[in-house]
Amino acid sequence: MSVLEVVGDVVAVVLLLLGALLCLTAGIGLVRFPDVLTRMHAGTKPQVLGVLLIMVAGAIRLQGWSATWMLLLVAVFQLLTAPVSAHMISRVAYRRRHVRRDLLLVDELRADDELRDRVYRGDEPADAPPGEPGQTLAERSGENRNPRDERG
């Protein structure tokens, strides 16, 4: 009808498409990235931004405040919960050694003996990959901070 409505529609369409594209890249990232930790990056970041963009587009396009409040809530809970789930999954993945350590540049968590004991203490499952699944680039190139890592 009015020019303002047309502009609003165009902005909403652009935001919707952009958000959908970001959610798509999150899915592609889950397929293409090599291990759990990097996949969590793909799963949390573009997807959160995508959902936020879609929420903004919805707030522009939908009539009435009650829908807007609902979208705001969705956005807030998305921002609050996505990091928590990403953290929990990657923490478990690291403890269970589902990490492509050969793709890491450095692993300072492992370089510290005391911390390694805390993180690994009795937590690996029976079917976990062996304790030394691979070496990080820093360990391979000999700038190893901790000689005790070189057993095996």
Next chain:
Amino acid sequence: MTAEAAAPGRLGHRLRHQLPLLAWLVLVWMLLWGTWSWANLLGGAVIALVVTSLLPLPPVVGGTRLRPGPLLRFVGAFVADLISSGALVAWQTLRPSGIERSAIIRVQTRTDSDLLLTILAESLTLVPGSMVLDLDRERRVLTLHVLHVRGPDDVERQRTSVLAQEERVVRAFGTAADVAALGPPAGEPARGGTS
């Protein structure tokens, strides 16, 4: 803390500590209904009381101060980071060469407040290529998994960006003591322990 929460007769004390949580729950309730009315407000208050008494949480210790200026700076930097992070990770998923190396780094934080560390870890997990793997509460060491590292320079750059984020969080939410704790060790080597 649970013992204190379980002790009878301290309802008033508990109520005061739980007030922010109650207010938040009432707000969520009202946003879910989408309309303002006294019935919604009262219903929300009753539900919030039932929820907090059935599922009690330990109170958040250490108050916060909200400073509007630094809060605005924090939110601005956060949104900018969120957008650049999303774009960068999205591009990495799409480009043919795929993803670069990543790294697991540890950062010695300077703040010693549960709430501030929580905000810091949450915001770090949301922004560019970084994800909190572990938080050593006693030693205040954050362990992060970071994307886009090509060499040791990038690792150091990520470390300083984490510390900058910490400073923004503390300046926006921290008490005066928290902000003071930031001051002197800014030039210190960021990592404790190993050489």
